[in-house]
Amino acid sequence: MPGAVDDSAERRWPLGLPTRLRPVELLSAGRASVIWSVRDSEVGADLVVKVLAPSDEWHIDRASRVETEARALARLAGLDGVVALREVGRTDGGVGWLAYDRIDGEPLDRLAPLRWSELVGVGAAVARTLAGAHERQVHHGDVSPSNVLVGGAGRCWLADFGVAGLGPGHADPGGLPPAFAAPERLQGALPSAAADVFSLCRTLEHVGDGPAPEHVRRALDAGLDDHPRRRPAASDLAGSLCPPRS
Numbered sequence: 001m002p003g004a005v006d007d008s009a010e011r012r013w014p015l016g017l018p019t020r021l022r023p024v025e026l027l028s029a030g031r032a033s034v035i036w037s038v039r040d041s042e043v044g045a046d047l048v049v050k051v052l053a054p055s056d057e058w059h060i061d062r063a064s065r066v067e068t069e070a071r072a073l074a075r076l077a078g079l080d081g082v083v084a085l086r087e088v089g090r091t092d093g094g095v096g097w098l099a100y101d102r103i104d105g106e107p108l109d110r111l112a113p114l115r116w117s118e119l120v121g122v123g124a125a126v127a128r129t130l131a132g133a134h135e136r137q138v139h140h141g142d143v144s145p146s147n148v149l150v151g152g153a154g155r156c157w158l159a160d161f162g163v164a165g166l167g168p169g170h171a172d173p174g175g176l177p178p179a180f181a182a183p184e185r186l187q188g189a190l191p192s193a194a195a196d197v198f199s200l201c202r203t204l205e206h207v208g209d210g211p212a213p214e215h216v217r218r219a220l221d222a223g224l225d226d227h228p229r230r231r232p233a234a235s236d237l238a239g240s241l242c243p244p245r246s
Contacts, residue, residue, distance in 0.1 A: 014051055016091025021049060021099070032065070032162070037102065046102040047086060051095060065162040066096035072161035075136045081129030083149075083157050105149030105157055112145060113209035120216055120241045122148070123204045125156040127238035130200065133158075134193040134234055137167035141191030143199035144180045145207050165191030180206070183226055194228035197237055216241060 073085040087099040182198035201223030219240035
């Protein structure tokens with residue numbers, strides 16, 4: 001909500017972005033990034049621009065976050081449930097930014113609590129998106145209620161790949177894992193498919209309204225196992241949350 005955002009210099013539209021990108025509304029401001037609704041005056045498109053916010057408290061290198069997210073989204077181009085990246089850049093002053101398609105979705109943390117009858121479909125959709133990402137050697141690394149967007153007609157998207165793991169040889173971008181992190185992430189492990197499954201299950205558990213149905217509870221418990229190798233793959237989690245009808 002724009003009225004609740006800190007009006008410091010870091011939260012103002014930065015100089016040096018292309019002039020065709022016209023800021024419309026400040027959507028959110030956190031310690032790692034600032035999100036704007038933007039109009040591209042050349043093509044008449046509505047976009048969302050993420051500006052990596054300068055902050056002494058956030059010790060993840062901002063250049064690494066921009067590069068990591070751009071590389072991850074390039075691999076995930078066309079994957080259902082991932083918002084398309086349209087442009088990436090850096091101002092002369094060194095401010096990194098990324099522009100995405102504007103989607104009509106709200107983060108789970110703003111919609112919570114959700115009835116399990118609705119949430120299982122969201123969870124299965126996000127699990128399928130994760131399965132597709134894992135096949136392309138992209139591990140999200142920060143699945144949480146604020147990074148799952150839900151729209152109409154059951155559409156869901158997974159946002160913010162700024163700390164993603166990109167397979168063997170990709171360095172950890174650093175920073176503390178989120179509150180929904182798997183135990184091994186809290187001990188310094190890199191992003192992984194098993195850690196993403198744990199974080200998704202913790203997310204669903206957090207935003208669900210009341211006790212989960214029995215079959216959902218079993219699926220969540222499997223995904224929340226302390227041992228990564230005992231957790232189901234994302235595709236199997238999707239099937240457990242929404243089993244096929246007989």
